[in-house]
Amino acid sequence: MNTQFKKGALVLCVLTVLNRKDCYGYELVQTISKNIDVAEGTIYPLLRRLASEGYFETYLQESAGGPPRKYYRLTEKGQEYRDELAEEWTAFTTGVSRILAAPINGKERSSD
């Protein structure tokens, strides 16, 4: 799949995962990279930026048999932003699907 395209959805994915539950960094990165082919290391800059823009808060929580983990929690602002992006995304992909499904002006483009 096109790199440009899938990267565009990354912010939405991160916000959506955190909208379901608070995650620690590794957990969040694994959830994303299990589904999307992405350099895992590039998700951390994104987390840091979104946190600095007030979309998440972070807190430390003890883990079994290890140092405390840093958890990310979506703020109200982050939730609003997620909903906005999700709406845009749905409108866009619905449009693309419609175009893909129905040939424009009844003409089928020859495959080349």
Next chain:
Amino acid sequence: MDREQFLESLETALKSLPETEVREILEDYQMHFQEGTSDGREEADIALALGDPTAIGRIFRADFMVAKAGHSATFKNVAGAATAVIGLGLFNLLFVAGPVLVFFILLVAVWALIAMLALVSITVIVASVFYALFPSWFIVGGVSPFLLALGFFSLGLGALSLSGILGIAMAFLTRFCFRLLAGYLKFNLEFIRRRKSV
């Protein structure tokens, strides 16, 4: 590449950032390696999946510089942010360098104009004082030297205050432009992020 090498390369790429910032970033990656290892993964695999530490460092740097320019839009911060964003890849050069260059050339041109106006008016004032004191140095037929000096003096004073007013206006305009430019860089970074690597 193992954990040590990855973290070292990342630290090198982050060296221009404040120490606390670097420490926090490195902690996140240290934790990532730790979690990955207890997940049963090899360090080399974890590093491979993370990607190029130098490229990752550049993203952090560009983010930091743009945020800094957004908070305080000084010449230094905005220029630093522009450089960092350009450093993300050649593709961005077109989108960043063009508008930035036009901005700076325009600003420099107007400032040069104000400086010249100030210089000329100061020259006229100084010359008129000399004329009042030593009229014999100047050859002007039929006009009262004192009157002529007064005329030039007030002319110079007027021009000087005009350049002063323009200077103050320009100072505000310059700050506004920097703020605008910082906003543009931020937009640009988001735009690039949507098209290229995060």
